[in-house]
Amino acid sequence: MAGLAASFGSGAMTNAMGELETTDAIFIIGSNTATTHPLVATRIFRAIEKGAKLIVADPRKNQIAGFADLYIRHKPGTDVALLNGMMKVIMEKGLADEKFIAQNTEEFDAFKQGIDNFTVEEASEICSVSVKDIEALAKMYGEADRASIVYCMGITQHTNGVNNVKSLANLSMLTGNIGKIGTGVNPLRGQNNVQGACDMGGLPNVYTGYQPVTLGAANKKFAQAWGVDQLPTNIGLTIPEMFAGIENDEVKALWVMGENPVVSDPDADHVKKVLKKVELLIVQDIFLTPTAKLADVVLPGVSFAEKDGTFANTERRVMRVRKAIDPVGDSRQDWEIIQEISNRFGFEMNYDSPEDIFNEIASLTPSYGGISYERLEGVGLQWPCPTREHPGTPFLHKDGKFTRGKGLFHAITYNPPAEVIDDEYPFWMTTGRVYAHYHTGTMTRNSKSLDFEIPEGFLEINPVDAQNLDICDGHQIKMASRRGEIVTKIMITDRVDPGVVFMPFHFEETNVNKLTNPAYDPIAKIPELKVCAVKLEKA
Amino acid sequence: MIDIVRQKISKLLSDGSVKGVVALAMANGHVAPCLFQKEDDLEPLCLGDTKKPGDARYPLNKVLITIARQYPEDVFGVLVRGCDERGLYVLYRLNQLEPDKVMTIGIACPQELAKACECKKPYPDELVAGEKTEGITQQGVQDMEDMDLSKRFSFWKNQFSKCVKCYGCRDICPMCFCRECSLECEDIISKGELPVDIPVFHLTRAMHMTDRCIDCGLCDETCPSGIPLRLLYKKTSKIMNAEFGFTSGINKNEQSPLNLMGPAPEK
Amino acid sequence: MNMNDLILYEEPRIGVFVCDCGSNIAGHLDCADVAEYAKTLPNVVYVKENLYTCSEAGIVEIKKAIKGQNLNRVVVASCSPRTHQPLFSSSCAEAGLNPYLFEMVNIRDQCSWVHMGKRDDATQKAKELIRMGVAKSAGLEPQEEIESSLVRKVLVMGGGIAGLSAAQALADMGLDIMLVEKTSNFGGLLQQVHQLDTGGSARALLSKIIDDVQSRSNITCYTKAIVKETGGYIGNFEIKIDTQNGLIKDKVGCIVVATGAVPLIPKGLFGYDGETVISLMELEQKLKKDDLTARRIVFIQCAGARTKEREYCSRICCMIGVKNAMIVKEKYPLIDVRILYRDMQMYGTHKEQMLWDARGKGIQFDVYNPDNPPEVKEGKVSFFQSITGKIIDLDTDLVVLSTPLVPRSDAPAVANMMRVPTDQNGFFLEAHAKLRPLDFAADGIFVCGSGRYPATSTEARTQGLGVASRVAAILFKDKLVKSAIVAKINPESCVGCKACLTMCPYEAITYNRDKRICEINEILCKGCGNCAATCPSHSAQLCGYKPEQLLAQIGAA
Amino acid sequence: MSECNYLYGNYCAEKRVTVLSQMLDFCGIEKDRLRARWVSSAEAPEFVEEINEFIDVLKPLGPSPLKKQTSKDVA
The missing domain is CATH 3.30.70.20 (Alpha-Beta Plaits)
Known part of the structure; x- marks a missing residue:
């Protein structure tokens, strides 16, 4: 998000999902697409059927890697080195789009200097990927007429997350694979409405449509609309900052809506401690999640089937969501809960319906300005859509005209993860998802058939390591990091390299996030869930 | 067309010949299955496909089975297209619905929809509204058979590898009614693994569809990974026809050769 | 929870017994090595190699191990389960182990016997078979045998020689019998026969048996009666019989089907007219009445048999033809008797001897070719004699057609009512021609006589007696115990x-x-x-x- | 065929095998890998002959391309 915003001026999937079918090469890095985004994967499969090349880079050989023309298994947390190595090759082989760079970007020289000081051999060494493979990777992406990048949490959940994203932005600009149909840098959103939540200002620093709270004009506009004299201009807190705030008594109350930080956030034991400490904890959810169990007040929200309003999906498409059934029991629409609480606090909100709210959004948000419920009938609209006549924007930065003006190159150097392996903690541990479960399992683990499919956590470990540890498939293992330890069963597989282990994080009973590192990216404040150092021992 | 259907339903409800009618309704902005029980409530009735062919097809028979299991003594009406009626015949055969407890309101599909569905018989035997249109000749199975073996192998291996085991094919299938499913039987299908067992997972389902599939195409429409499941089941139908002269759902009272003792019947 | 269910919660403790079967198995594979291997298999706690596991000593060994080693599963690797499974599983039961926790592995029939001379391969295969058996046995569950009550009464359908014999023998054992005959007389087909192949009078034999049957207090005879309905199952069949005195409902434990067969009337074959061209049965009548006037008789065998419509060999017609030819020749030595045949079916030493005796009596045998069958014209039978390559014309004044027995026209209805199968010729089909010749696949229903397949009176009687013992084996038990x-x-x-x-x-x-x-x-x-x-x-x-x-x-x- | 101990069991099996073998072929798996023959337990020579014949058919086909590797290579 922050990385793309810095490079391009807009932090969202640059191109539409459907465009993946029109591309010549797809480069997936840090995304278990077939498992986590089956509908995006479907487009990728169709692209393959049409002859597109698929490149997958991931420390773990995930399902979609099985379809790849080229699969690269780099060490966790070495994305920048891999990408820089790749760009080195692209420049050396003359695959850079010099015209595009000259016309549409800035700061290329600083970037170039960084790359010049780096060698493919160094990349090979850091990533433990052969020079030949890096060259093949560079050529396959660089030589394609149109190439798309697809990435996900494997890129962002690092202390270097923003740098990883900026590197991908560099790569796309270097080859001119941006601002055209079937190209771009495409972060896949983890939830159906993450994009929408961000669009609606669900971030500490912006109003809707990424209008900074620090910007006087925006501030004034919203104050006027809401009938108040003044709105705060200071930036709010991110989740790690909130937790820190609770710890040092600056934050007294916490309202958690549809999140389950006890399971999803790093260093889970610490999270629990903090949530127990906060004076007032309100949790709004549809199930009594591990987090809700700690709450002073639980507010019953509604499920997808009872919801009414709009979602904005990963490709910036604003879509109508309609309820199939009326809310069950005492549960209420989220907007009604917020409105009710606001009213009790003395700030009157008098919205009649989600459409009422949406019209206000459109009136205050330039990128949503042309969108109305009427226009959303059918397949919806992709923002930016500033006017009633605007058809929506399938892909951003058309013809190299970036949202921020010119595309900005960043010179990025490789930094190792916040925690690296050593003699005491000799294994790299990375986390992810499995197909049967969704996030912390608040919903999927309540589904009998899904929980039957994969009922418990497991640790994937290479046969070589298993042999060294003298442990059999399905047996229990004790895994510890500097923050905690868990006991889990193992699955022996060569999906992961020797020295690397993988564990899904959906399971509260074997909560791998007790082990993960809460160190976060300095800009995006996203914790380094994807890499930490652990030790293993027969349980 | 909808007026004729509405009149028919209204009549069935008013003269008490049915307890309710399973059909489609436009509610909250989308088309969904609905049990109509009063003639005054027929306003939201719709026939689906409001925007384009195949836009809103539902396995209404599946809804009807659920209702009929709860109210075995009552008669219900159901809105049927050609495919739904074929499905009913199979469901009668398999004792999931009783012919004298079901009254159909048959509608023919417009040519455009028949084409989109690749439907061989886009109208029910008992037609209430709509014009009978031409069936579509299907080519897919033949094309696949014409490929050489290794091509077929890599085609299906790739297709099956895309499966995310969502069970959408089964859950939408109007011919699937078991309480316990082989696809969730650990002895046959290993769980917790992707890709699913190739080809065991999909062939197991295909074998179960062998004498049941009525070629409605909902599985294809539903599959989020775009696996051409229907092609697989079409092939089973073709085998059944070639080997045993049997076509699922074409004749109301025909028993499946797989459920008859003794050798295959003479063609 | 009873003991049996508890076993499901115990770790399997499997005992494996490897049988040498003398040299049957040990002669072709290394049993000691196999036994050694069995010890390494999961859950196997005890392994023993025996010379003969089915011997008294072998059985004692199994029982001892079940108790001493606390076994909860037993696997015997030996010969055919069909012959020995009951012995081993009942031995397990005697030692207190549920018999359904026994598993048998056949390392003889499909292993040592088929891989003779390949000792290593056979040994390897035996190991694999045992590994499979052990794997299955670990998941075996104890089962309770199924018991039900028994009605000690038998329904015999058909009052021919087979049915009469069955009824007689069952009555001897003290069981109650309902004997149901469709016509007004007992005796069936034998009533039409003059003299038996054994020489005695058919009538004398019949009346002796019929008198005996009718005199028994425990046989209730019904003539002009038809079984209308059968329901229920072994031990408890419910039947309805339409009799001269109205409908009777009753319960029986077993049912014997002895409904017989009928001779084919050869209409349209070889100029059949019932006067100069007659059937074998009509000849029997003539002999009975002693009004044979012909001087030259030609028998044509396989008349209407082994054709497209009736592919089967009726088996007994050759014997009957020869028997009657001999009777004719004995009684009227001057009559010229010739028999035209395709091939003679004279099975058994007695019938084989008959054939030689017949030749000795001057009866002449000629082979005809079915592709070029004899032709019967006015006073003449002509046939192609393949040895001489000539057409031979035989002057004749009586042609006797040996026609096959065919299923009764109501056989399909009976089969349908009893839910028993018939073969492609319409005869009742027993459960297994070799292993269960008189049983139907449906328990408690049996078949004897020509309804099963054309039989001589001796065979029919033997089958009737055989069926009686099959029935007795069921009805003399205290209760019905079923696998x-x-x-x-x-x-x-x-x-x-x-x-x-x-x-x-x-x-x-x-x-x-x-x-x-x-x-x-x-x-x-x-x-x-x-x-x-x-x-x-x-x-x-x-x-x-x-x-x-x-x-x-x-x-x- | 009519000698099944359970009357029609083999006929029923044959019908299913007919469908399955053609489905395998449709999915690109040699249908010769599936075979159903009726051999009674008393027919040892026939059994040996059948199996040997089957082996002769199978060997040239080689191992199934779907044979599972011991380790799970993708997820």
């Missing part, structure tokens, strides 16, 4: 699709309308597994052959 290897339907998951019902050859499955599920009558079930193979939701399963048990076995292969 628990039956199918079960899980009422929770059954959706009542009736697929199993249509597939059950034993009509053991019924549909319960109230519960909307299918149910199995365990007494009727024979454990064939058709329902389990058909059920889409695995609701029907065969005890002892559940998917997980079989897959464990396959997985170990």
